Amino acid sequence: MSQTPTLELRNLEVAYTVRGIDRQVLRDVSFSIAPGEAYGLVGESGCGKSTAAFAAMRYLPRNGKITGGSIMFEGKNIVEMSETDVAELRRSAISMVYQNPATALNPTIRVGDQVAEVFQLSGVSKPDSFLMAEEALVKVQIADPAQVMRRYAHQLSGGMAQRVVIAMALASNPRLLVMDEPTTGLDATVEAEVLDLVRELRRDTGTAVLFISHNLGVIRHMCDRVGVLYAGALVEQGATADLFNSPSHPYSVGLLRCIPRGGLHKSTDRLDTIPGTPPALGTNFDGCVFAARCALADDKCRTQLPQMVTINNSHVARCFHSDKASSMPRTVEQIEYSPQTTVNTAQAGDTLLNLSHLSKVFTQDGHQVRVINDVSLTLGVGETLGLVGESGSGKTTIAKLVLGLVSPEEGGVVTLDGKGLAKTLNRRDVHDVGAMQIVFQNPDQALNRRHSVTRIVGRAVERLRNFSVQAAVDRAHELLSGMRVEATLHSARPVQLSGGLKQRVAISRAFAGSPQIVVCDEPTSALDVSVQAAILNLLVDLQKQDQTSFIFISHDLGVVRYISDRIAVLYLGRVVEFGTSQRVFNGPFHPYTEALLSSVPNIDGSTRKRIPLTGVVPSPSNPPSGCVLNPRCPRKAGSGYETLCETEEPNLTEVEPGHFMRCHIPVGKLKQLQN
Amino acid sequence: MNEKKLSAIAEKSNEERRTIRRERMQLVVRNKTFLIGAIILGFWVILAIFGNWIAPRGASDQDFEYVSVGPSLKYWFGTDANGQDVLSRVILGTRLIVVMSFTATALGTIAGTALGLAAGYFKGKFDMIVMRLIEAISAIPVLIIALLAIAALEGRSPTLTVIVIGFVFTPNIGRTVRAAVLGESELEYVAAARLRTERTPHILFREILPNVLPPIIVEFTVRLGYAIFAIATLSFLGAGVEYGSPNWGTQIAENWGSIYANVWWATAFPALAIASLAVSVNLISDSLLEVFEL
Numbered sequence: 001m002s003q004t005p006t007l008e009l010r011n012l013e014v015a016y017t018v019r020g021i022d023r024q025v026l027r028d029v030s031f032s033i034a035p036g037e038a039y040g041l042v043g044e045s046g047c048g049k050s051t052a053a054f055a056a057m058r059y060l061p062r063n064g065k066i067t068g069g070s071i072m073f074e075g076k077n078i079v080e081m082s083e084t085d086v087a088e089l090r091r092s093a094i095s096m097v098y099q100n101p102a103t104a105l106n107p108t109i110r111v112g113d114q115v116a117e118v119f120q121l122s123g124v125s126k127p128d129s130f131l132m133a134e135e136a137l138v139k140v141q142i143a144d145p146a147q148v149m150r151r152y153a154h155q156l157s158g159g160m161a162q163r164v165v166i167a168m169a170l171a172s173n174p175r176l177l178v179m180d181e182p183t184t185g186l187d188a189t190v191e192a193e194v195l196d197l198v199r200e201l202r203r204d205t206g207t208a209v210l211f212i213s214h215n216l217g218v219i220r221h222m223c224d225r226v227g228v229l230y231a232g233a234l235v236e237q238g239a240t241a242d243l244f245n246s247p248s249h250p251y252s253v254g255l256l257r258c259i260p261r262g263g264l265h266k267s268t269d270r271l272d273t274i275p276g277t278p279p280a281l282g283t284n285f286d287g288c289v290f291a292a293r294c295a296l297a298d299d300k301c302r303t304q305l306p307q308m309v310t311i312n313n314s315h316v317a318r319c320f321h322s323d324k325a326s327s328m329p330r331t332v333e334q335i336e337y338s339p340q341t342t343v344n345t346a347q348a349g350d351t352l353l354n355l356s357h358l359s360k361v362f363t364q365d366g367h368q369v370r371v372i373n374d375v376s377l378t379l380g381v382g383e384t385l386g387l388v389g390e391s392g393s394g395k396t397t398i399a400k401l402v403l404g405l406v407s408p409e410e411g412g413v414v415t416l417d418g419k420g421l422a423k424t425l426n427r428r429d430v431h432d433v434g435a436m437q438i439v440f441q442n443p444d445q446a447l448n449r450r451h452s453v454t455r456i457v458g459r460a461v462e463r464l465r466n467f468s469v470q471a472a473v474d475r476a477h478e479l480l481s482g483m484r485v486e487a488t489l490h491s492a493r494p495v496q497l498s499g500g501l502k503q504r505v506a507i508s509r510a511f512a513g514s515p516q517i518v519v520c521d522e523p524t525s526a527l528d529v530s531v532q533a534a535i536l537n538l539l540v541d542l543q544k545q546d547q548t549s550f551i552f553i554s555h556d557l558g559v560v561r562y563i564s565d566r567i568a569v570l571y572l573g574r575v576v577e578f579g580t581s582q583r584v585f586n587g588p589f590h591p592y593t594e595a596l597l598s599s600v601p602n603i604d605g606s607t608r609k610r611i612p613l614t615g616v617v618p619s620p621s622n623p624p625s626g627c628v629l630n631p632r633c634p635r636k637a638g639s640g641y642e643t644l645c646e647t648e649e650p651n652l653t654e655v656e657p658g659h660f661m662r663c664h665i666p667v668g669k670l671k672q673l674q675n
Numbered sequence: 676m677n678e679k680k681l682s683a684i685a686e687k688s689n690e691e692r693r694t695i696r697r698e699r700m701q702l703v704v705r706n707k708t709f710l711i712g713a714i715i716l717g718f719w720v721i722l723a724i725f726g727n728w729i730a731p732r733g734a735s736d737q738d739f740e741y742v743s744v745g746p747s748l749k750y751w752f753g754t755d756a757n758g759q760d761v762l763s764r765v766i767l768g769t770r771l772i773v774v775m776s777f778t779a780t781a782l783g784t785i786a787g788t789a790l791g792l793a794a795g796y797f798k799g800k801f802d803m804i805v806m807r808l809i810e811a812i813s814a815i816p817v818l819i820i821a822l823l824a825i826a827a828l829e830g831r832s833p834t835l836t837v838i839v840i841g842f843v844f845t846p847n848i849g850r851t852v853r854a855a856v857l858g859e860s861e862l863e864y865v866a867a868a869r870l871r872t873e874r875t876p877h878i879l880f881r882e883i884l885p886n887v888l889p890p891i892i893v894e895f896t897v898r899l900g901y902a903i904f905a906i907a908t909l910s911f912l913g914a915g916v917e918y919g920s921p922n923w924g925t926q927i928a929e930n931w932g933s934i935y936a937n938v939w940w941a942t943a944f945p946a947l948a949i950a951s952l953a954v955s956v957n958l959i960s961d962s963l964l965e966v967f968e969l
Binding site: 019020403405425430433434437438440442445446447448449450451459460463464509512513 | 705866867871872
């Protein structure tokens with residue numbers, strides 16, 4: 001390529017000053033993005049992805065500074081530019097799309113004014129700017145731009161808000177677009193739409209893109225070339241297909257291996273993990289940054305800094321053993337956990353939990369919002385029930401109903417082991433409370449940050465098992481060590497633990513009362529993929545040993561597929577499909593499930609036809625008449641059942657043995673449409 | 676993972692904890708605002724405790740050969756119209772104001788914290804009633820409530836003043852605590868505590884309270900500054916403390932008239948004492964705000 005690259009980082013070093021000391025965040029990072037190219041940066045949290053993005057615009061936080069190297073934008077070094085010149089670049093040539101669209105828009109200014117302002121900044125007159133803003137919104141496929149322009153940011157859905165942000169970013173016709181996790185907070189179907197949009201816009205405008213994501217699937221679908229960051233150093237770089245098909249740095253290999261890929265299931269496969277944790281911010285290294293966690297590391301790796309080795313063409317890896325990386329031995333963790341006097345009396349496979357006709361109505365601003373509508377499900381002993389659905393589908397509310405944290409409406413009953421439970425937690429006895437526990441999504445909020453690890457787990461044992469204080473502490477230590485929380489950490493506070501360790505503590509607490517059922521509410525979505533694998537392995541082991549049943553909530557379909565025996569797909573508080581993991585994932589599909597599955601970007605790079613869901617999720621306070629999916633249903637048109645779909649709500653019926661669907665279209669017809 | 680690697684991680688985590696603590700301590704010690712405030716406050720606290728031994732003369736010792744004499748080697752801060760040593764009276768007045776302002780603020784903090792915890796956790800009707808009451812009380816100026824209460828109860832006892840000031844501070848602290856508890860009680864560790872059958876008092880005082888301590892501590896130091904001023908003002912107005920006891924507010928009240936006769940020292944030194952004590956407390960609260968990153 002003889003062209004000048006749009007962006008080129010040369011040996012860039014960035015440091016943050018934290019508590020008075022400089023800590024290096026980017027180490028000798030070099031990469032370039034050609035005009036019109038999409039370059040992806042991947043890595044786990046804290047590896048410096050976002051710092052690289054901000055550095056590209058020389059827009060570091062106040063405590064950050066560039067300590068070495070250069071950032072060339074179209075051949076000019078922006079490290080040496082004056083503040084006004086950089087501001088001019090940011091106005092006219094570089095745009096950024098942030099992770100959270102809700103905070104990227106000003107909540108007090110109408111959306112139209114915000115978009116128009118970008119045009120006004122480049123000298124367009126006020127009346128013209130509004131016309132251009134409307135055009136810009138049409139370009140990002142907003143259906144009714146004039147109406148959207150009059151709204152405020154909080155009146156937009158997440159996907160809509162992100163489209164507006166993208167429209168603003170593209171308003172100045174930038175030559176470089178930096179996207180920092182642009183779809184991370186969005187639901188799978190919305191994410192797919194936004195990614196499609198970005199791809200199309202890129203084709204039309206030829207803008208170079210720096211795309212940052214922790215999601216390997218997204219990167220694989222969006223980028224021409226990829227760089228893998230670890231501890232602030234670029235460890236591997238190459239064309240997307242090359243890197244994904246033959247990763248040559250042990251870290252990239254590990255990262256790709258530990259994702260629950262399509263087809264893997266807990267009954268047959270164990271997930272790989274990357275042992276250890278990423279280094280703390282500003283750690284100094286003599287050798288390779290990854291040596292401490294690498295299965296191939298030898299003395300040379302620990303003492304000498306490896307140089308980039310060419311694998312082929314543009315594919316390079318910073319490793320002494322890049323030839324051996326792909327055949328690296330697998331690392332799989334085992335647990336040592338002793339189940340104690342399990343209270344389980346039932347046999348595997350027997351029905352343990354029965355939810356019948358659960359509904360929940362919340363009152364919001366005087367409106368009655370029916371968030372859960374007549375949900376009936378069963379869970380067997382030692383089984384995992386996966387709950388799947390987009391945000392607002394009622395997954396977490398079902399979990400809270402089961403646990404008694406909120407009480408169901410009249411007529412709803414939760415039956416555990418043949419015994420009807422009291423509606424609220426306060427009226428349930430210790431045995432019933434201890435029998436069902438939960439692992440929350442965010443361990444930072446779920447563990448009291450002022451209490452020690454021992455206290456958190458010990459107190460649960462003390463209350464739920466009626467142990468003396470000393471016996472409870474002993475049992476807590478036993479549990480924690482079994483979950484691989486080392487004894488030296490038992491007196492630590494949660495803040496001193498890594499995300500994975502925190503979640504292990506939370507799991508220990510859930511298992512403190514020898515529960516029959518543990519609700520796992522997105523237990524791994526706050527964690528990095530390498531840690532996620534270890535946590536999933538742990539949960540599977542616990543289930544095998546204790547015959548514990550799980551209700552597993554996740555938006556990540558790969559994870560749900562891996563861990564679940566049966567799956568319930570939820571939409572607007574209703575179960576639309578319920579069946580074995582096998583059935584739900586292999587079809588015939590409910591139209592909603594079909595759309596959901598087709599929107600997940602998978603890491604093997606295979607492309608399948610996307611079944612789009614049109615429009616937005618309707619408000620549960622005013623659901624559509626007939627089948628709640630009908631305005632968005634991808635299979636309604638031409639099925640011959642249109643009128644029925646629009647007037648009558650279908651029942652959950654058994655379409656095949658053990659496979660339930662809420663759809664008017666007969667399963668045979670669906671099968672036919674889906675092939 | 677093998678044992679060696681695990682214990683290495685554990686060791687790393689401990690070391691990290693020590694490092695963070697050391698770095699934060701350095702941050703506090705390096706913080707000039709905190710340092711200056713702490714030195715001044717420490718000075719007054721020492722005087723409050725050991726004043727009786729440090730003061731060169733007794734509180735009511737009179738020297739009729741030196742009446743309204745300016746600062747000199749014999750009387751560093753001069754003497755007042757009664758021939759009393761200003762320095763000794765300032766030193767001996769420290770204890771009363773320090774003890775009173777601390778107890779009054781502590782009283783208000785304890786009552787406010789209990790009220791705020793309950794209002795923020797139970798929400799609903801209880802919260803509404805408490806908040807309306809709090810608003811009603813805060814609508815009336817502090818000094819007016821205090822003067823009215825003291826006048827109505829015909830008291831000049833320090834105990835009564837302390838109780839009145841504590842009562843007046845309760846709403847402010849209650850509001851601060853309630854705001855913090857509202858956010859805190861939504862966090863999942865509270866649900867987790869309910870899921871192990873904890874009773875409400877345990878959840879309030881053992882689970883939530885430790886997490887809302889930083890704003891309470893800061894609010895305490897802010898209120899302490901106000902308490903110092905309130906007590907000094909009340910004693911200046913002749914309310915709140917026994918007449919004739921060595922006390923900065925009374926001292927100013929007794930001597931401010933003689934400023935016109937150029938006897939500035941009898942008023943200036945106790946005034947300076949009040950100002951420096953209040954400023955030191957404010958410096959500390961400012962630096963704590965910074966370190967807690969509130």
